[in-house]
Amino acid sequence: MKTVITYGVFDLYHEGHENLLRRAKALGDRLIVGVTSNEFTKQRGKLLLADSLDIRMANVRNCPYVDEVILEDHYGQKAEDIQKYRADVFVVGDDWKGKFDYLRKWCEVVYLPRTPGISSSSLRTAPYPKISFGVVGSGRIVRRFLEEIKTVHGGVHAEQIYNPHRESAERAAAEHPDLSVCDSYPNMLKLCDAVYIASPHETHYAYAKEALQEGKHVLCEKPLALKEAEAKELFAIAEEKSLVLMEAVKTAYCPGFTRLLSIIETGFIGEVRDVECSFTKLTAPDVRERTDTEYGGAFTELASYTLLPVLKLLGCKDLQVRFDSQFDENGIDLYTKAYISNGKALSCGKTGLGVKTEGSMIVAGTDGYIRVEAPWWKTSRFSIHHEDPQDIQDFKVYFAGEGLRYEIAEFVDRIQGWHTSDYHLTKEESITMARIFEQYLEYRKGLREE
Ligand code: CTP
Numbered sequence: 001m002k003t004v005i006t007y008g009v010f011d012l013y014h015e016g017h018e019n020l021l022r023r024a025k026a027l028g029d030r031l032i033v034g035v036t037s038n039e040f041t042k043q044r045g046k047l048l049l050a051d052s053l054d055i056r057m058a059n060v061r062n063c064p065y066v067d068e069v070i071l072e073d074h075y076g077q078k079a080e081d082i083q084k085y086r087a088d089v090f091v092v093g094d095d096w097k098g099k100f101d102y103l104r105k106w107c108e109v110v111y112l113p114r115t116p117g118i119s120s121s122s123l124r125t126a127p128y129p130k131i132s133f134g135v136v137g138s139g140r141i142v143r144r145f146l147e148e149i150k151t152v153h154g155g156v157h158a159e160q161i162y163n164p165h166r167e168s169a170e171r172a173a174a175e176h177p178d179l180s181v182c183d184s185y186p187n188m189l190k191l192c193d194a195v196y197i198a199s200p201h202e203t204h205y206a207y208a209k210e211a212l213q214e215g216k217h218v219l220c221e222k223p224l225a226l227k228e229a230e231a232k233e234l235f236a237i238a239e240e241k242s243l244v245l246m247e248a249v250k251t252a253y254c255p256g257f258t259r260l261l262s263i264i265e266t267g268f269i270g271e272v273r274d275v276e277c278s279f280t281k282l283t284a285p286d287v288r289e290r291t292d293t294e295y296g297g298a299f300t301e302l303a304s305y306t307l308l309p310v311l312k313l314l315g316c317k318d319l320q321v322r323f324d325s326q327f328d329e330n331g332i333d334l335y336t337k338a339y340i341s342n343g344k345a346l347s348c349g350k351t352g353l354g355v356k357t358e359g360s361m362i363v364a365g366t367d368g369y370i371r372v373e374a375p376w377w378k379t380s381r382f383s384i385h386h387e388d389p390q391d392i393q394d395f396k397v398y399f400a401g402e403g404l405r406y407e408i409a410e411f412v413d414r415i416q417g418w419h420t421s422d423y424h425l426t427k428e429e430s431i432t433m434a435r436i437f438e439q440y441l442e443y444r445k446g447l448r449e450e
Helices: 015-025 038-043 053-061 077-084 101-105 120-125 140-151 166-175 185-191 201-213 228-240 255-265 298-314 404-416 427-449
Strands: 003-008 030-036 068-072 089-093 108-112 131-136 156-162 194-197 217-221 245-248 272-280 320-327 333-341 346-352 361-365 369-372 381-385 392-396
Touching: 003 015, 003 077, 015 030, 015 053, 015 089, 015 108, 030 053, 030 077, 038 255, 053 068, 068 077, 077 101, 101 108, 131 140, 131 185, 131 404, 140 156, 140 166, 140 404, 156 166, 156 185, 185 201, 194 201, 201 217, 201 228, 217 404, 228 245, 228 427, 245 404, 255 298, 255 369, 255 381, 255 392, 272 298, 298 320, 298 333, 298 346, 298 361, 298 427, 320 427, 333 427
Parallel strands: 003 030, 003 089, 030 068, 089 108, 131 156, 131 194, 194 217, 217 245, 272 346
Antiparallel strands: 272 361, 320 333, 333 346, 361 369, 369 381, 381 392
16 A cells, blocks of 8 residues: 655645645555644744634545545654655645655655645735734834734735834835835824834823724734723723734744743643743943833833733732832832732742843742743743753744744734634733733832832
8 A cells, every 4th residue: 555645734725735635645545644733834934824723634634535634743743754654655736846855765755736826825815905004113123023024924014104203214114115104193094904003112002092093903012001091991992993902022922932831731830839030131321211210111111021921820810019129310220020929829020121130930830840941031942840850841942033923923813803823912911911010100109209
């Protein structure tokens, strides 16, 4: 019996897939098809899928030429499977020509001509409207956003940019020929479907509110708001108008952090009793986050990151919050520790603009602990430890580029209505973050008045 094996994503199963599977089966007696997992597909650079894994696998299973369906989830698996299933022929479309010649060591490799004029990518974008992004702000994060958005497909394009300091927007636009500079925010809102807000923190709420009221989806840099009531109001408008509102805490959307949470939830370290993490940067004294005496400082600048694992693992209810800060001469905090507990677990999140700590995270539980290597907010490498110091399990999950592509992909996924990813940062978590920022600013104000 001659066994043929092939692999693919098979999103929005189409006639090109069916043709390939028919011709593959004709090369032997038994056809095995590896369907690529969501995470591995992402790792290989395709961020947006329209169908869930279940649907993709079911479609392949229903194909009359297919005898067996397997999951493909790691590099090197093709060589492993060929040996395991004793495959005689490996087949793939000729868009991959030459890429799998190394498999000739184990079996025959055949590249079949692709069916012209059809692909999952074209089907994914065709029925959906183009999403035109307007960008507010033109600082460092915007530059990164403009590079990262190019890696996300699904009909999304950054086309407009607005900054009250027009020259700054013009400088950003000069590097991106598709961007037009808008002379006012209301004018930009007329031209776009969605906005990415990356202006100074205290302006996020007003820009987001205006965009939502004009019927635009909003992806807003952290912190979404510095007051609980403001965050609640923004989500209420978004819900009333059926718009997508997301806070751009990039770690929340990246595959490594998602994997880390699933492993903890599966009980590998027992019940979580402590979360310790830090996010610190050494900055020059004249940067905005150190000169803006009202809204600058380490906590408002960086705590969206440290609050994320704390709220994910301790929840948002019944939290006791306490702060300790060290201040610069102008009254902004250079270093802050936020102690948050919920009666069952403790946590300490450290943020610093003038103090450098190690950027790792430790989650301690009743059966062991997880250490996430620095920079933990670009979650990529972590290990599980138990009582026996030799008993270590290592994990590695790929983190692509600057990581903003994951939040952009999820935002697009929600706007297009595909919903193939979970809501990685919930409304409740964003509102709780805003509440904790409000508490912090009150604490700092109180100390200044003393
Ligand atoms: N394929 C084909 N003809 C097409 C499209 C795909 O023969 N018109 C083949 C691919 O070469 C691959 C298999 O079908 O061997 C599975 O394809 P998949 O990974 O799903 O790719 P695409 O449909 O090309 O998806 P995308 O547009 O997302 O790349």
